[in-house]
Amino acid sequence: MKQYHDLLQHILNEGTDKGDRTGTGTRSVFGYQMRFNLQEGFPMVTTKKLHLKSIIHELLWFLTGDTNVKYLQDNGVRIWNEWANENGDLGPVYGHQWRNWNNEDIDQIKDIIHTLKNNPNSRRMMVSAWNPSVMPDTSVSFSENVANGKAALPPCHAFFQFYVSDNKLSCQLYQRSADVFLGVPFNIASYALFTMMMAQVCGFEYGDFIHTFGDVHIYSNHMEQVKLQLSREPRALPIMKMNPDIKDIFNFTFDDFTLENYDPYPAIKGAVAI
Ligand SMILES: Nc1nc(=O)c2c([nH]1)NC[C@@H]1CN(c3ccc(C(=O)N[C@@H](CCC(=O)O)C(=O)O)cc3)CN21
Numbered sequence: 001m002k003q004y005h006d007l008l009q010h011i012l013n014e015g016t017d018k019g020d021r022t023g024t025g026t027r028s029v030f031g032y033q034m035r036f037n038l039q040e041g042f043p044m045v046t047t048k049k050l051h052l053k054s055i056i057h058e059l060l061w062f063l064t065g066d067t068n069v070k071y072l073q074d075n076g077v078r079i080w081n082e083w084a085n086e087n088g089d090l091g092p093v094y095g096h097q098w099r100n101w102n103n104e105d106i107d108q109i110k111d112i113i114h115t116l117k118n119n120p121n122s123r124r125m126m127v128s129a130w131n132p133s134v135m136p137d138t139s140v141s142f143s144e145n146v147a148n149g150k151a152a153l154p155p156c157h158a159f160f161q162f163y164v165s166d167n168k169l170s171c172q173l174y175q176r177s178a179d180v181f182l183g184v185p186f187n188i189a190s191y192a193l194f195t196m197m198m199a200q201v202c203g204f205e206y207g208d209f210i211h212t213f214g215d216v217h218i219y220s221n222h223m224e225q226v227k228l229q230l231s232r233e234p235r236a237l238p239i240m241k242m243n244p245d246i247k248d249i250f251n252f253t254f255d256d257f258t259l260e261n262y263d264p265y266p267a268i269k270g271a272v273a274i
């Protein structure tokens with residue numbers, strides 16, 4: 001994962017100090033791109049231990065269209081708790097927009113699969129989680145926004161596009177805002193896995209995952225952690241094995257994934273900016 005270390009180093013070298021919504025403070029750059037060839041291994045950061053269980057359950061949760069944290073909590077995943085209201089609701093966030101865009105019965109995932117199978121040369125294979133009509137009002141709390149039918153947080157991984165050439169499936173994500181120490185390792189692994197799942201169910205080989213960023217930042221309270229991480233030499237990437245019998249994107253379950261040869265350095269704790 002030289003790509004990830006290069007990004008950390010680029011922000012340290014070239015970033016400017018910038019205030020942010022959470023009041024934490026960041027060092028930030030605007031615009032950056034990384035590319036991962038999914039045939040070269042599974043892009044899971046090795047220089048700190050990642051909680052793969054959270055990544056897989058979060059992705060399966062998005063795919064069901066669920067926006068309540070109960071499923072995550074029942075599976076030991078805590079990463080969305082801070083933003084949910086007392087009933088566990090997050091408002092119309094990712095899963096809702098993917099599967100039922102703007103409450104209009106538009107299933108963007110089903111539509112993309114149909115196009116991938118029938119017209120893979122299409123240049124219109126986009127999924128958008130960005131929906132201006134549910135943007136939260138930042139002057140009120142997360143739960144007040146949810147009560148008003150708004151999303152607790154606007155999507156960070158806002159939209160993505162698929163592309164097929166040489167029978168290989170690639171995916172490019174635009175991430176408008178990125179917490180490089182905590183969020184980005186999750187986001188890379190999640191979209192890499194999603195691309196591989198889509199490739200399997202549509203009958204393609206693995207292509208590239210391309211990760212494009214807007215405001216990409218290191219929070220000021222993650223600087224020591226980032227320096228420790230950069231002092232570690234990246235190790236060989238692990239291999240992700242998926243149950244080859246699954247041919248419907250909505251039928252994957254947690255037990256269909258096995259990560260082999262993941263040999264990370266120890267975890268590095270960091271506080272999440274709320
Ligand atoms: N500031 C901020 N950064 C994010 O990455 C982020 C948000 N907010 N808000 C919404 C979601 C929630 N995400 C999160 C939230 C917490 C962790 C986190 O604490 N990760 C720890 C522990 C992981 C675990 O126990 O599963 C880590 O060390 O990776 C990661 C992603 C990604 N998003």
Ligand SMILES: O=c1ccn([C@H]2C[C@H](O)[C@@H](COP(=O)(O)O)O2)c(=O)[nH]1
Nearest residue numbers: 021154156157177178179183184187
């Ligand atoms: O998947 C995710 C979700 C969130 N983040 C980060 C990016 C920002 O640091 C915060 C969101 O704050 P905004 O003020 O809405 O930009 O969460 C991430 O990196 N990955």
